[in-house]
Amino acid sequence: MAIVNYIERHLKTYTVKQHKHLFWEIIYVTEGKGVFTFETGGGFAYQKGQVICIPPNLYHYNNSSSGFKNIHLTLESWNPSRNEPILIEASSYTKDLYTLMELSYKYFHLPTTQNELLLSLTHSIVAILDFLIKAPPASKISQPLQESIINNYTDCDFSLDSAYDAIPYSREYIRKIFIKEHGISPLAYLIEMRIDCAKQLLIRRVSDEEEYSIKEIAQMSGFSDPLYFSRYFKKITGVSPKEYKLTMLKDNKLSPQ
DSSP: OOEEEEEEEEEEEEEEEEEOOSSEEEEEEEEEEEEEEETTSOEEEEETTOEEEEOTTOOEEEEEEEEEEEEEEEEETOOOSOOSOEEEOOSHHHHHHHHHHHHHHHHHTOTTOOHHHHHHHHHHHHHHHHHHHHSOOOOTTHHHHHHHHHHHTTOTTOOHHHHHHTSSSOHHHHHHHHHHHHSSOHHHHHHHHHHHHHHHHHTOBSSSSOBOOHHHHHHHTTOSOHHHHHHHHHHHHSSOHHHHHHHHHHTTOOOOO
């Protein structure tokens, strides 16, 4: 199981001499820009908001003419899918990683922190890193739309039109890029997330005696009209919401919540 065994910050720094670590080093750039150079040859430029992952036992050198700041940690017993230096572009996901790194820094340096808390934070850090490394990079055109859908899909008043309008490209071009990168249209992506949410709600109970109604499930998963929800659910899954729940019960896939 992976664990953060070291975490620190660099205040404004210009040069970090050549060195290596026994474990993977994860660096989030909080300010400035610079260049990493590796003993194996080559390297890459970095800037604020990006994440750099450096494999164990690889000598590296960090230089910045204007200065940089970062928060960095080492991960013991982490085995990602790639064994090479990795540069992860800035996104809302790297910001989430930064939040977890800040929390890890805080609790790592508290003498009373329990190991279970650090393990939980490490688990979340590793999960986001694995996602960022394995997931194909989304363009700056489709990513804002994807994030808008993820953040608002349960809102019945959410409009794809407003999400499109926030991106400085034509709707057709954004849609084309989104389909190319995700394999489905933005509308299909939104509906898929709402249907997946409804599936989870269908197998939950409010209490031991009470279940969510179809109307409640529709609204909680982003559908303002329960009839429209039921029709779309059947169109996507092949069965009605009630039939889906009965099937789950029959197949013993539904456990008490």
